[in-house]
Amino acid sequence: MSASRDFFRERKAQAVFKHAILSRYPVVFASKAGRGRPVVFLDGYAGRGEYEDGTPGSPLLLAQKATRVSSFRQVRGIYVERNDEDYQNLKRVMEQQGRPQDLVLGGDLQNLLPDILPVTRGAALFAFLDPFGTALDRNQLVRQLLNRPGSAPTEVLLHISISTVARMGGLLRKRREEGKPLSVADEKTVAHANRFLGGDWWQKHFAPVAGVKDQRRATDAALAVAAEYQAGIRADARCKSLSMPIQHKPNQLPKYLLVLFTRHVDGLWWFADAVGKAGREWEGAWLGAELRQAKTRAERNDTDALFTADELLPAPEAFDVDSYVQQNRASWERIIEQNIQRLLTQSGPFVLADRLEEVYAGVFGAASSRHVRAAIKSLHRQHVVQNTGVGDNFHRQLIIPVRPITRASA
Ligand SMILES: C[S@@+](CC[C@H](N)C(=O)[O-])C[C@H]1O[C@@H](n2cnc3c(N)ncnc32)[C@H](O)[C@@H]1O
Structure with missing residues (x-):
């Protein structure tokens, strides 16, 4: 079974957390950042739209929230999915929402972003980036998305997969210790991570890690990588950030971080509020x-x-x-x-x-x-x-x- 099919079979507790945030924060964003201008919700890694049991996934939640604020805000949804089977399902699910203003696009976000951004011109943009593993290249995130032209607010809610970075860092250590080269597949994954993180600087954080089994230290190293990555983005995009580590259950190592990049302190304030309320649903x-x-x-x-x-x-x-x-x-x-x-x-x-x-x-x-x-x-x-x-x-x-x-x- 593919990772995608497995993922959408049943919603895990860590997905409940992110969806509970998505059920709250975009409404606040539309209300505040959308004063006097249109709003766009972009879901760049949208998935199938809903789980097999009908539980809404992120694009459905965003569409529902867009409809909820429609009496006072004009919100357009843009949903992107690369996997063709998931895209077909997504299209079917989103068509049932009766939102003709929304766009459902099949393809790679990286390739589609240059065509999507002109559509968002003048609108307050909330982008949710929730891939499996690593996301958009750092360059694209900063130059095209966070620093897009114009003065309308832009916020990005980014999923940083701590387990993926930890696994890749541990693997690199193991191969170096063994004196063996990386496999072609591993080379590709590491190259992807380098583009996501903006270079190979992150690999130095894994020096104290003993290998793939040293999960605690690999996770600490991945968290340090995520902190340095965020600091770099804050500097390059002149923005602020706040991140929430998401675990499968209490006292476990975090699986991923949900990081909000915003230029407004109110963004951070209401994100923290949404995170608190979401945490109770996760409990x-x-x-x-x-x-x-x-x-x-x-x-x-x-x-x-x-x-x-x-x-x-x-x-x-x-x-x-x-x-x-x-x-x-x-x-x-x-x-x-x-x-x-x-x-x-x-x-x-x-x-x-x-x-x-x-x-x-x-x-x-x-x-x-x-x-x-x-x-x-x-x-x-x-x-x-x-x-x-x-x-x-x-x-x-x-x-x-x-x-x-x-x-x-x-
Ligand atoms: C974690 S799932 C998304 C889950 C969804 N956001 C939700 O919460 O319901 C990640 C999705 O991103 C898609 N994907 C991966 N790489 C992509 C890319 N470069 N462009 C667009 N979609 C991509 C995968 O096919 C998968 O369906």
Whole structure:
């Protein structure tokens, strides 16, 4: 079975995470960046449109969101898929959406992008790049997409496959240790990675990695590669970025990063909010998958058990997002309060939206903007900060302590 067919058979917990982000963030983008101009949602690696059980994939989600905002925003969807069988399915699925303004294109994004970009001229562009493995060449991402001509906002949500970079780096180490050349197929994969990352600089990060089996160090090296890659893009495209590591389930190595590149602090702020809400859906998804597996195992192994699996284990669908938030919000808010106090001590007054990694440290992908607001309100009640946490723009205002704070010495 091809990777693609396998992928679209059943949606995994890590895909629930990205789709839960896509169910939220593009709506905010269209509302904010689309004031006074049209909007384009580009899904460059669209896939089949939906999973075999009918669960919507990314292009369907984007089309649904575009329709949702259609009373106040004019949004056009552009969906690209290279694999012909997936493209045929995608076309069929998207035709049922009744959105004649959308374009469904079969082919390689790399080749099609120069023809797509003129269509997006003057429109606020949100591009979702979600390949298997590595994505668009760095040059194209920066020069053609992020630095496209005109002043309309451009944002890119990029999937960086940590498992792919880790695997390739580990393989390179192994072959060098063995003194063996790479196979033709491996040469091709490494050349692709070099184009995606913009050179072979990334290979040096794998020096401490023992080989393909040294997964922890290979993952750390891949994360360091992703951090350097993002810093380079930020510099070359004069933008900001925020990234969320996505795991299969808690305490596992991250499979991939979802990175938002944007020029607006509001982009980062609302992305962090969407990531927090998405993380709760992911909690339900991995827990549900675990319970289903546990039930299957119990039924297979112990047919004579005194209690049936159904009596022993909660139903997979029993996870309730609202009660999960209720149970955790006090501790999330406490952690955010501590983070804010630490930031004030370390660097003095700061703007929340500029320091999101530190503000959300320990609760990123769980807490959302309302918990940051609650933390500011609580710090105000405790006479720690002057800010009240009231108003739409509290995330853009300088957080000022009530009493001068002695800075921590370096
Ligand atoms: C991870 S899947 C996409 C899943 C989809 N974004 C979703 O969330 O439902 C990646 C897809 O990208 C397609 N693809 C790979 N390379 C491509 C390229 N260069 N141009 C366009 N599509 C490509 C693959 O055929 C595959 O269907």
